[in-house]
Amino acid sequence: MSDQNIKAIVFDVYGTLFDVHSVIKECERQFPERGQKISEIWRKKQLEYSFLRGLMGNYRPFWEITKDALTYACMVEDVELTETKEEKLLDAYLKLEPYKEVEGILSQLEGYQLAVFSNGSEEMLHPLIEHHHFQGYFNQLISVNGIKQFKPHPSSYLHALEQLGVEREEVLFLSSNTWDIAGAKTFGFQVAWVNRSGGIMDELGVTPDHVVSDLTELFD
């Protein structure tokens, strides 16, 4: 990564800096032998509900959607989500584990404006970043909740751009989520797809500027 035009480096959060499936442990504790399945449905529905509410024009903060998706996952798996269990699982979402290279990379990115830009609403985003003492690395923590339109809608990326105060081609945006890469590139950011799971780019008519397996590969 040696593009002289980049002024701001912007990171997606869920799946990119933090492993959403680190909740499996707590899922497994609450629902033995169902942890992985519940975690998978939880994430799948969390994304799907954000896309559908975005399309329907029926916004609800991502933290509420995260609860709705957990409720659905437990109904499908036919397990009882008591208040105590819900509290423990949601709490685990506020303490997701960062990928192992993240802090080392963040600490060496001097000279750039650094930000996160997430579908996550403030009440879930801020505790997560603060739990890991990452707030010092970022100039901005940007949530789509400020515009009430989820990624990958263009207005969400416009909201981020306005918060950053740079030109759109001066932004390097990193995400592990192919739909987020498609949205950001379509909007006009430079994009790096952090392909952590060795996946295949979705057929959305977009080619990422960079494809890396983790953050180290991009910045070393």
Next chain:
Amino acid sequence: MSDQNIKAIVFDVYGTLFDVHSVIKECERQFPERGQKISEIWRKKQLEYSFLRGLMGNYRPFWEITKDALTYACMVEDVELTETKEEKLLDAYLKLEPYKEVEGILSQLEGYQLAVFSNGSEEMLHPLIEHHHFQGYFNQLISVNGIKQFKPHPSSYLHALEQLGVEREEVLFLSSNTWDIAGAKTFGFQVAWVNRSGGIMDELGVTPDHVVSDLTELFD
């Protein structure tokens, strides 16, 4: 179903009148032992791409999206999609099997304006309906392609309503797809969820007016 106010009965197509997974046979023929998996990914990505393109404001007709989704499914499953194989698989999509009760029900719904309303573009919708000689049952075949915005965006349902020429509360809309039920109900149609697979309604803040396991249950 005895609501005196209903003037138009409108059916979703894919998954509601026709079984999208009836392509498994052709998938299996082209890719032995991978048929079911490919069919599942194909449908999953077809829906996902329509939602994402809807959100990104990057419309492409559903027939093209159906091809893109098949391309992705074959890449993920690491099988070669030759031109011949693609042609055979897409042709199977134009001849999907209707659910067994569909024709019997359509033939007895006299006195109502009947229509289909689908994300499918005309070049896939018309051949499918005509292949089964169903065109005589419907007053209208409505595609979102007329407005270039996929369900569940409200403008797509508005487009259908304008084609129907009735009031929105005079429409009974039937779909097997929970996201379609959520979109149609949010827009203001009366809705019946055809829960063919014994699933659970998604947590999208919407309760269907009717829930039935097939069309017979609603109209008998």
